[in-house]
Amino acid sequence: MNHSYDDAIEALLRKQFDGPLPDDGFSEHVMQRLPPRRRRVAWPLWAGFLVGSGTCWLSLLFSPLLQDGWRDWVDGDLSVSTITLLVAMTGMSLLAGWWSMTEADDR
Amino acid sequence: MGVADSAIEARIDHALVARVLLGDDRRAFEQLLRRHQGMVRAQLRRLLHGDEATADDLAQETFLLAWRKLDQFRGEARFSTWLYRIAYSCFLQACRKRSLRGGDMDNGEVEQLPALHHTIDLQMDVERAMRRLSAAEQMVLLHCVQLGLSHDETAYVLTMPLGTVKTHATRGKAKLKVWLAAWHQTADEERTP
Numbered sequence: 634m635n636h637s638y639d640d641a642i643e644a645l646l647r648k649q650f651d652g653p654l655p656d657d658g659f660s661e662h663v664m665q666r667l668p669p670r671r672r673r674v675a676w677p678l679w680a681g682f683l684v685g686s687g688t689c690w691l692s693l694l695f696s697p698l699l700q701d702g703w704r705d706w707v708d709g710d711l712s713v714s715t716i717t718l719l720v721a722m723t724g725m726s727l728l729a730g731w732w733s734m735t736e737a738d739d740r
Numbered sequence: 741m742g743v744a745d746s747a748i749e750a751r752i753d754h755a756l757v758a759r760v761l762l763g764d765d766r767r768a769f770e771q772l773l774r775r776h777q778g779m780v781r782a783q784l785r786r787l788l789h790g791d792e793a794t795a796d797d798l799a800q801e802t803f804l805l806a807w808r809k810l811d812q813f814r815g816e817a818r819f820s821t822w823l824y825r826i827a828y829s830c831f832l833q834a835c836r837k838r839s840l841r842g843g844d845m846d847n848g849e850v851e852q853l854p855a856l857h858h859t860i861d862l863q864m865d866v867e868r869a870m871r872r873l874s875a876a877e878q879m880v881l882l883h884c885v886q887l888g889l890s891h892d893e894t895a896y897v898l899t900m901p902l903g904t905v906k907t908h909a910t911r912g913k914a915k916l917k918v919w920l921a922a923w924h925q926t927a928d929e930e931r932t933p
Contacts, residue, residue: 639913639917642883642920646866646870646881646886646916647819647886648866650782650886650887651782652778653781653782654777654778654782654785655778659777659781660777662800663773663800663804664766664770666800666806667766667804667807670807671808686932726831
């Protein structure tokens with residue numbers, strides 16, 4: 634399209650637009666209806682994190698899976714314990730990655 | 741508004757947002773509100789084809805939402821663009837609720853409006869021509885040309901792919917060019933002695 638024609642159309646459209654409206658009490662009206670700000674509380678997240686970590690630690694404390702898996706991994710032996718450990722770590726990493734991406738998208 | 745002015749305005753907005761978030765400062769929010777209410781209300785009034793009462797209701801909803809969700813503003817877009825996006829989603833929600841949105845008039849016809857020749861009021865003709873565009877073309881031209889947003893910002897506000905925004909802008913202008921051709925001819929004739 635011809636640029637000068639494009640400019641002419643844009644100029645016509647801009648001319649037709651009235652621009653910003655005067656306040657006429659609008660802002661005051663909105664300010665009267667403004668609710669108190671709710672602060673985002675962080676404690677449920679941290680409580681969940683601590684409870685989850687504590688439960689994991691307790692459940693693995695008396696299980697030989699963690700020690701066996703770690704020992705076999707260091708020895709280079711791909712045992713069932715090692716594979717379980719790797720799968721669990723991969724799963725948790727993926728979950729953390731997915732959660733981070735979702736949080737980033739929301740913002 | 742120049743690039744430098746725009747950058748200064750953006751910095752002022754960011755400072756005000758920071759004051760609201762850090763100090764729960766209602767006065768800072770009031771300043772943001774006073775700075776942007778005019779354009780947000782103008783945007784909504786255009787989207788609603790002049791329905792002032794509904795536009796102001798939606799504008800109020802927009803600012804209340806902005807107040808509640810201010811911590812989600814990360815400053816990637818200008819504050820005004822962020823507000824336009826909230827206002828547009830309020831508008832869409834209202835349309836869904838009350839079927840306010842006018843019929844999509846895009847029937848592929850590109851012809852001159854029969855009554856456009858030699859009518860007295862150019863403004864009215866531009867208004868009529870705008871209403872004949874498809875809803876998407878109207879939205880894109882409103883944001884790109886009349887509200888002065890870039891194509892990227894328009895894509896952000898309308899949650900549309902950038903390519904689609906550009907296509908609608910080009911098509912919309914092409915249709916207006918044909919429909920408003922009579923005005924250009926008159927203007928050309930007036931220019932020629």
